[in-house]
Amino acid sequence: MHASILILVIVAEIIGPIEIHLTESVEVSIMPLLYTMLLGLIFYLDKRITWIERKQARVAEGTMMLFIGVLISKLAISSGQSMHLIFDMGPALLLQEFGHLATILVALPIALLLGFKRECIGMTSSIGREPEVAVIVDKYGFNSQESRGIFALFIVGTIIGTVFISFLASLSVSILPLHPYAFAMASGVGSASMNAASLGPTLAAFPGMETSIEAFAGFSNLLSFSIGIYIVIFLAVPITERLYAFLEPKIGKKYIVKEKEDGENA
Secondary structure: OHHHHHHHHHHHHHHOOEEEEOOOOOEEEEOHHHHHHHHHHHHHHOOOOOOOOHHHHHHHHHHHHHHHHHHHHHHHHHHHHOHHHHHHHOHHHHHHHHHHHHHHHHHHHHHHHOOOOOHHHHHHOOOOOHHHHHHHHHHHOOOOHHHHHHHHHHHHHHHHHHHHHHHHHHHHHHHOOOOHHHHHHHOOOOOHHHHHHHHHHHHHHOOOOHHHHHHHHHHHHHHHHHOHHHHHHHHHHHHHHHHHHHHHHHHOOOOOOOEOOOOOEO
């Protein structure tokens, strides 16, 4: 398995970043991480490759945080080197944590239109990383509908979240006229893997600012763990509950309950 991963990494580095020009002023950079993960998925799903199975995949999942610790250490060092810039930003770093609330306004109506019920409270109250999982499970119970929702989102985020956020970051830096530090802070979503995936296109778009961008990305990711959890507890979950109660009767899908001949509900 390790040899296979090494081959995928070498192939990805040989190919290098691919730039796709959507318009004259908009281009998307596809980083090696993206097609490394896609190739890895193909290796896992291909039945002819018998040396990578579920057992190996679970071992790899468990060691992921160990290997990504090198990146976290690098971001921590960059944050220390650029601490004066972080202090200069002041409240901006704290205020950006209110971005947790945006997922509710965007994702909750879509989840209701797709037919989800109380699962969408867990799915849309935040981005669904470790702190949010802890909050939902503690509040609603492990076997609740809300917990099923956030676990489903956590799995989806782990599988395709890194791919999606890498593409989204690349598209955003091409379209949005924002400061590089803003994109760096936006990459700190409380997930080390997603943080790394979105950081790659940002660094490629702003060469010469690597240390500062890594500093803001790493510090923002830390804040998403430490401060973001309180925003979820005191703001995000109560707002999600109230918005669900307001929207569900209006746009939620209605299911017809059939009755058996003996009068019992089917």
